[in-house]
Amino acid sequence: MHIRPTTEEEHDLFVTTMHSAFGLFPEPRAEDGGGVWWAAHEHDRNFFAVADDGKLIGTAGAYSFELTLPGEHVIPVAGVSAVGVVPTHRRQGVLTAMMRHQLADVRARGEALAVLLCSEATIYRRYGYGPATYNERLTVQRHRSAFARPHEDKGTVEVLRRDDAVDLMEEIYDRHRRTQPGALSRPHRWWATRAGQPPIAPAHRYIAVHRAQDGTPDGYAGYTVDSGTLSVDETIAVTDEAFTALARYVLDHDLVEKVVLKQLPPGHPLRWRFEDFRAAEASGHGDWLWVRVLDVPRALTARGWFTDGELVLDVDDPFLGERGRYLLTVRDGGAECVRTDRAPDLSLDVSDLGSVYLGGTTPTTLARAGRVQAHHPDALPLADALFRPDRTPHCPHWF
Numbered sequence: 001m002h003i004r005p006t007t008e009e010e011h012d013l014f015v016t017t018m019h020s021a022f023g024l025f026p027e028p029r030a031e032d033g034g035g036v037w038w039a040a041h042e043h044d045r046n047f048f049a050v051a052d053d054g055k056l057i058g059t060a061g062a063y064s065f066e067l068t069l070p071g072e073h074v075i076p077v078a079g080v081s082a083v084g085v086v087p088t089h090r091r092q093g094v095l096t097a098m099m100r101h102q103l104a105d106v107r108a109r110g111e112a113l114a115v116l117l118c119s120e121a122t123i124y125r126r127y128g129y130g131p132a133t134y135n136e137r138l139t140v141q142r143h144r145s146a147f148a149r150p151h152e153d154k155g156t157v158e159v160l161r162r163d164d165a166v167d168l169m170e171e172i173y174d175r176h177r178r179t180q181p182g183a184l185s186r187p188h189r190w191w192a193t194r195a196g197q198p199p200i201a202p203a204h205r206y207i208a209v210h211r212a213q214d215g216t217p218d219g220y221a222g223y224t225v226d227s228g229t230l231s232v233d234e235t236i237a238v239t240d241e242a243f244t245a246l247a248r249y250v251l252d253h254d255l256v257e258k259v260v261l262k263q264l265p266p267g268h269p270l271r272w273r274f275e276d277f278r279a280a281e282a283s284g285h286g287d288w289l290w291v292r293v294l295d296v297p298r299a300l301t302a303r304g305w306f307t308d309g310e311l312v313l314d315v316d317d318p319f320l321g322e323r324g325r326y327l328l329t330v331r332d333g334g335a336e337c338v339r340t341d342r343a344p345d346l347s348l349d350v351s352d353l354g355s356v357y358l359g360g361t362t363p364t365t366l367a368r369a370g371r372v373q374a375h376h377p378d379a380l381p382l383a384d385a386l387f388r389p390d391r392t393p394h395c396p397h398w399f
């Protein structure tokens with residue numbers, strides 16, 4: 001078996017092979033632009049696994065995204081996707097060979113992190129990825145949804161069809177993602193080719209666009225109404241005021257009993273606005289973005305920090321056969337990270353470093369789960385304080 005890059009001419013072959021690994025029939029391109037979610041593929045990041053007899057047996061690829069870190073720092077990352085091994089050639093090490101090849105390629109491109117969304121949560125930890133952001137949905141009984149304190153919106157809401165709102169959505173999304181830790185860029189190519197899931201993909205959607213008092217667009221919600229349920233796929237807002245105004249707009253929709261707001265970060269403040277705390281039910285809590293650290297010092301110095309301190313981390317990376325001990329020194333919002341032989345405060349697997357890196361879970365949680373080892377009683381409170389983010393990390397992008 002060997003691995004080789006794909007060419008642009010092999011686009012359809014790549015997509016067909018990938019779909020067969022997922023047990024799907026490739027969707028034909030539709031006249032309205034539907035069925036093109038793979039149109040955003042970057043051919044020079046895709047590759048095939050090829051059996052000795054020349055048969056194509058595996059695919060993997062990546063997108064070039066930017067990831068926002070705590071402190072509104074933005075870095076380039078590889079967004080791994082399109083991973084599949086055809087069913088006749090599984091459990092023979094094909095994925096493992098592709099992951100080794102891909103991580104070397106990501107490093108060679110100078111990216112300190114790779115990220116992905118898992119089809120199954122049992123696949124990727126062995127390759128060094130850890131769950132780092134989470135989603136849940138809020139289902140709100142409309143008739144119980146009065147706010148405890150009135151929300152006076154000085155802005156406006158306008159309802160557009162999806163096709164008339166794409167430029168506004170792109171602009172609002174881009175402003176939002178630059179301030180939201182865990183968010184990925186959604187390159188222009190995605191909007192232009194309508195790649196992804198609704199509301200980027202061309203499905204029927206109404207788009208409620210919020211404008212601030214001065215007329216600047218600062219939020220949108222893409223939704224459908226069906227049989228008394230209003231479902232919001234994506235709510236993107238630059239400010240809490242814009243989010244609240246959009247929430248109030250959908251919650252005041254006539255002929256609706258329930259409003260389902262999907263893809264929210266856990267613990268969203270909307271729930272705390274209701275007079276009746278039980279008006280909203282949180283469900284569907286799950287992992288979303290997984291993070292793989294490939295360069296510990298670069299990753300740790302790239303994010304913003306909010307508490308001063310020093311921490312020595314012993315990081316084990318069994319898949320790449322690497323182990324390193326690092327002194328992290330945080331001062332005035334920035335960090336230095338150098339190799340050290342000082343005694344460690346914490347020992348952890350690189351996948352667990354990926355899980356705490358954006359602040360979506362704490363070192364204490366992972367220590368209580370038996371994953372992270374603390375070498376003295378002060379280590380965990382210090383590590384929790386250091387890794388705490390400015391906002392709950394959240395990734396609204398699907399890829």
Ligand SMILES: CC(=O)SCCNC(=O)CCNC(=O)[C@H](O)C(C)(C)COP(=O)(O)OP(=O)(O)OC[C@H]1O[C@@H](n2cnc3c(N)ncnc32)[C@H](O)[C@@H]1OP(=O)(O)O
Pocket residue numbers: 021022080081082083084085086089090091092093094095096097116117118119120122123126
């Ligand atoms: C980012 C994304 O694109 S997510 C999409 C991932 N793709 C899919 O889910 C499509 C359907 N599944 C597949 O194509 C394949 O089953 C894959 C890609 C998940 C695995 O490919 P394989 O070539 O069979 O994996 P490989 O043989 O390298 O397995 C390596 C190890 O992972 C384990 N493993 C592989 N897949 C799974 C799984 N789905 N669940 C649990 N363990 C798994 C293997 O048992 C093996 O363990 P071992 O080293 O202890 O023996």
